[in-house]
Amino acid sequence: xxxxxxxxxxxxxxxxxxxxxxxxxxxxxxGDPVERMIPPQVTEEMANQLKAAYGLDKPLIVQYGxxxxxxxxxxxxxxxxxxxxxxxxxxxxxxxxxxxxxFFSMVFALLIALPLGVYAAKYRxxxxxxxxxxxxxxxxxxxxxxxxxVMLRIFSVQLQWFPTGGREGLWSVVLPTFTLxxxxxxxxxxxxxxxxxxxxYGDYVKLARIKGVRESVxxxxxxxxxxxxxxxxxxxxIFAAVIGGAIVTEYVFAWPGLGSLLIxxxxxxxxxxxxGSVILIGSAFVLCNFLADLAYAWINPKIRYTR
Amino acid sequence: xLLEVKDLRVQFHTRRGVVKAVDGVSFSLDRGxxxxxxxxxxxxxxxxxxxxxxxxxxxxxxxxxxxxxxDGQELLDLSEREMRQIRGGxxxxxxxxxxxxxxxxxxxxxxxxxxxxxxxGLRGRAxxxxxxxxxxxxxxxxxxxxxxxxxxxxxxxxxxxxxxxIALSCRPSLLIADEPTTxxxxxxxxQYLRLxxxxxxxxxxxxxxxxxxxxxxxxxxDRVAVMYxxxxxxxxxxxxxxxxxxxxxxxxxxxxxxxxxxxxxxxxTVSGQPPLAIDLPPGCSFAPRCxxxxxxCRKEFPGEATTGDRHRVLCWLHxxxxxxxxxxx
Numbered sequence: 001x002x003x004x005x006x007x008x009x010x011x012x013x014x015x016x017x018x019x020x021x022x023x024x025x026x027x028x029x030x031g032d033p034v035e036r037m038i039p040p041q042v043t044e045e046m047a048n049q050l051k052a053a054y055g056l057d058k059p060l061i062v063q064y065g066x067x068x069x070x071x072x073x074x075x076x077x078x079x080x081x082x083x084x085x086x087x088x089x090x091x092x093x094x095x096x097x098x099x100x101x102x103f104f105s106m107v108f109a110l111l112i113a114l115p116l117g118v119y120a121a122k123y124r125x126x127x128x129x130x131x132x133x134x135x136x137x138x139x140x141x142x143x144x145x146x147x148x149x150v151m152l153r154i155f156s157v158q159l160q161w162f163p164t165g166g167r168e169g170l171w172s173v174v175l176p177t178f179t180l181x182x183x184x185x186x187x188x189x190x191x192x193x194x195x196x197x198x199x200x201y202g203d204y205v206k207l208a209r210i211k212g213v214r215e216s217v218x219x220x221x222x223x224x225x226x227x228x229x230x231x232x233x234x235x236x237x238i239f240a241a242v243i244g245g246a247i248v249t250e251y252v253f254a255w256p257g258l259g260s261l262l263i264x265x266x267x268x269x270x271x272x273x274x275x276g277s278v279i280l281i282g283s284a285f286v287l288c289n290f291l292a293d294l295a296y297a298w299i300n301p302k303i304r305y306t307r
Numbered sequence: 308x309l310l311e312v313k314d315l316r317v318q319f320h321t322r323r324g325v326v327k328a329v330d331g332v333s334f335s336l337d338r339g340x341x342x343x344x345x346x347x348x349x350x351x352x353x354x355x356x357x358x359x360x361x362x363x364x365x366x367x368x369x370x371x372x373x374x375x376x377x378d379g380q381e382l383l384d385l386s387e388r389e390m391r392q393i394r395g396g397x398x399x400x401x402x403x404x405x406x407x408x409x410x411x412x413x414x415x416x417x418x419x420x421x422x423x424x425x426x427x428g429l430r431g432r433a434x435x436x437x438x439x440x441x442x443x444x445x446x447x448x449x450x451x452x453x454x455x456x457x458x459x460x461x462x463x464x465x466x467x468x469x470x471x472x473i474a475l476s477c478r479p480s481l482l483i484a485d486e487p488t489t490x491x492x493x494x495x496x497x498q499y500l501r502l503x504x505x506x507x508x509x510x511x512x513x514x515x516x517x518x519x520x521x522x523x524x525x526x527x528x529d530r531v532a533v534m535y536x537x538x539x540x541x542x543x544x545x546x547x548x549x550x551x552x553x554x555x556x557x558x559x560x561x562x563x564x565x566x567x568x569x570x571x572x573x574x575x576t577v578s579g580q581p582p583l584a585i586d587l588p589p590g591c592s593f594a595p596r597c598x599x600x601x602x603x604c605r606k607e608f609p610g611e612a613t614t615g616d617r618h619r620v621l622c623w624l625h626x627x628x629x630x631x632x633x634x635x636x
Contacts, residue, residue, distance in 0.1 A: 209362055211421060212426060
């Protein structure tokens with residue numbers, strides 16, 4: 001088991017390094033940030049001074065070295081757009097709200113999607129199956145901005161149960177959580193359902209029934225444990241994606257998360273902020289995959305011993 | 308009589324129509340006796356076995372009629388809760404494929420313990436001892452050490468022994484073995500069969516052995532039931548069936564058995580395809596493939612004829628008198 005963990009850890013480190021490198025060069029293909037920073041009438045000379053100040057005049061490979069060196073010491077650079085503010089400072093304000101929203105959304109999504117998927121599979125082709133599937137199709141198909149706006153209209157404006165936006169107190173997280181969670185639950189529910197269908201018709205489930213095991217134990221102990229594998233992978237990947245990618249939901253509810261920071265940085269060609277955010281989101285992604293692998297090995301002993 | 312099955316009927320409701328997978332099956336079994344259930348794939352062998360445990364896939368599949376009595380108790384009248392006590396307790400079943408029938412996510416010890424815990428209420432030390440005991444009884448060496456192993460860490464033969472241990476852990480009075488040796492190689496298969504008969508002598512359970520291997524039937528079974536299209540078309544002692552098969556299908560099946568003398572010839576087959584259980588012909592289901600078919604076979608289903616002591620057959624060749632006696636009354 002220790003070898004397995006170490007091997008996965010090494011893979012994770014390599015993945016992050018590749019991500020950082022590719023990211024650094026890709027971002028620089030998008031154009032010159034200085035053009036966006038200065039008014040058009042500024043002279044060439046002043047522009048060059050500005051470039052020099054941010055180290056943008058040096059050859060790419062040198063910039064890359066400086067960037068890597070900064071990373072090692074935890075210095076992600078200074079924002080080109082929010083002058084004088086470091087990337088670390090900008091991001092630290094956004095991480096907590098992002099984690100909060102994605103965590104609550106995932107918990108909400110799993111609480112809904114897992115039982116719904118399991119029972120939809122169990123009662124395939126019957127009423128509850130259709131209700132579950134319609135719920136999931138709506139969640140996946142309805143755009144987040146629409147769901148978000150409808151939620152706001154009903155619960156914030158008319159009923160005044162929740163604030164209309166921003167992040168103040170626990171109540172403010174409810175509507176964004178529901179909006180994002182419903183969307184996320186759609187995929188998880190469908191995957192749970194199809195995975196359970198496969199597992200419910202497996203011989204080991206048949207054997208459990210033959211042994212005289214109660215139906216609820218047959219479903220949750222015997223069928224679900226095996227059906228959970230693809231669901232875990234999918235859920236962790238989605239979780240990672242949601243941390244930095246809940247852009248629409250963040251926008252509708254004026255939620256101060258990483259997604260909105262990243263979008264603004266892309267529009268402004270704010271290289272350091274883009275780099276910082278993507279590295280953070282990417283690392284979260286790699287970390288989630290690593291955790292998924294561990295969970296996999298825990299659930300499926302085959303993986304533990306054969307690799 | 309340990310088991311008495313009368314006119315058991317199982318239907319599956321599919322989009323294309325009603326499939327009569329088991330259509331009036333009757334047989335009986337004594338304690339310590341082994342009945343071989345033979346027939347082609349899709350003839351209803353496995354469904355019959357699952358129906359004895361009332362494990363037909365709902366909602367499509369349903370037991371629509373008949374009677375299953377175990378030690379005189381009618382199983383079809385029991386509640387689901389009472390039936391769970393029977394499953395794994397009094398009736399056990401060994402499935403075909405030992406790899407897929409054990410749960411990959413739990414240790415062997417856990418899976419054997421489950422049935423014992425449910426039916427005998429053992430816990431802790433006593434449960435563990437009981438698991439080790441049954442594993443040793445099915446011939447698993449160093450059973451103590453195997454408890455913590457997962458199915459994938461064992462060979463096919465060992466896994467099938469584990470499946471046997473699970474089935475026998477609660478000392479059932481009836482064991483159903485649904486082609487338990489099909490996926491094992493020949494030597495392991497022979498060992499396993501020997502083990503089953505030894506255990507049967509020790510525990511005195513009645514056994515239904517489903518197979519399409521007539522060689523196994525000859526070695527292992529006291530009596531044979533030949534299934535075709537959801538019905539038992541012939542049943543009798545193994546000797547009766549092998550020496551004087553009455554039904555043309557049973558004759559054809561036996562003719563497919565290769566022997567040393569026939570090795571230069573082509574292997575024989577039963578010609579034609581088994582019928583789809585969805586639209587069975589009006590008369591005898593075997594009529595389209597039968598070499599001895601008569602006019603009446605295509606029109607009416609034959610009644611049961613007795614050709615010897617507990618030797619019964621469903622065929623017009625042997626029951627011409629039935630029709631006359633019917634028309635006489």
